[in-house]
Amino acid sequence: MPTAPRTTAAHTPARPSLTERRKAETQLEIARTAAALFAERGPGVTADEIARTAGVALRTFYRYFRTKEDAVAPLLAVGVRQWIDDLAEATARPDAPPTRAALEQAARRALTPTDGPAEEALRWTRGLLRAMPGDPALRAVWHRVHHDSEEELQPVLARLTGADPLDVRLAAAAANTAMRVAVEEWAAGDARADGPHGPAELVARGMRALTAGLPGLDERPDGAGGGNAGPGNG
Template sequence: MESAPSLTARRKADTRLAIARAAAARFAEHGASRVTAEAIAAAAGVSLRTFYRYFPTKEDAVAPLLGIGAASWQDALAASPPGDPRTAIPEIIDHLLIPAGDAEREGLRWTRGLLRAMIEDPALRAVWHRVNHDSETRLRAIVAELEGETADPFQVRLLAAAATDAIRIGLEHWSESDADPDGSGGTPAALARRAFAELSSGVSER
């Protein structure tokens, strides 16, 4: 049986997330080039020395926040019924990308700002692509588990890539517009569903 995280571990996790939120908010508002590690540390209420204990660069600071979104996606797929994951993935996309309240809308808005900031910052783009790559790797194991013993490893890899890229492309394309996250037409959910439908169309059914 796994033991609960210690108080010290929880405090470290809270500090790490506070820094990540501060970094994401400032990158989204000002662009990464105009934000310093010192400014992020001050906004998070920590010293610069503490900042660098958690993150090697200012761009790396957003990784935990991006990772939370990826983990939510993985957990939702892992909890779906065994069988062909393609039946569950579009519903999960809607669940994750259609905001249920103000907090979710705000999260999508800072995500849009962050993705726009990445256009001019290669280091920030590298963090985004690393998070997506790690998510795809974890999804392979989940897809294989859902499909069972007859799963084809190559088909599993294709489906995991299609699911990961669908959300990435949906968010990136939406971020180029000023569309509401839960309006009609070009919402992140609608774009991600469309991307998944097209990307997964060549993956053979079981």
């Protein structure tokens, strides 16, 4: 779900310039508008409608995005990558749980709405996913964002597990797939986002199933309390 990215104590990136911040804010505002329109009206939405509703000129829209479907990418990217930042932050603490438990806990937090904007973001996501069967380009954006997310997860898992590259890729693919499928399955039904059949419960079930046979995930991160620990459910 779309939330503001957090930074860890170990790595604080340089503050973007004012121009870069304004550009990012404009992109995200257009993305929110596009997501809301797709969720409400489906694939019939046009780039001109998105631009007009967002309060920007059509030429400004095309300065940022190639197509109307590309406009939702910044919002989706913030949502599906947020849990990676949370995972990195949680496993940097001295009391960090084993990686398997940390993955599930971070995924649960990412898909548990804690306020009105988070609930609204999940409603947008549900609407977007329901519009995708009629708009292959929109589905392509969804899968591209998840592919990028999976690649970003790999160095985090490599640091946490010390596993070989193949095992790291498998773990990243399993965790990312659990996130994607949980949201897609929830979006296809009518369950509440904060209920017993919400995306947080679905992702916990998927995470356990898909990572069950992967080695190295029951080790505690280096420097996080020392020693080994058994699997945890979060």
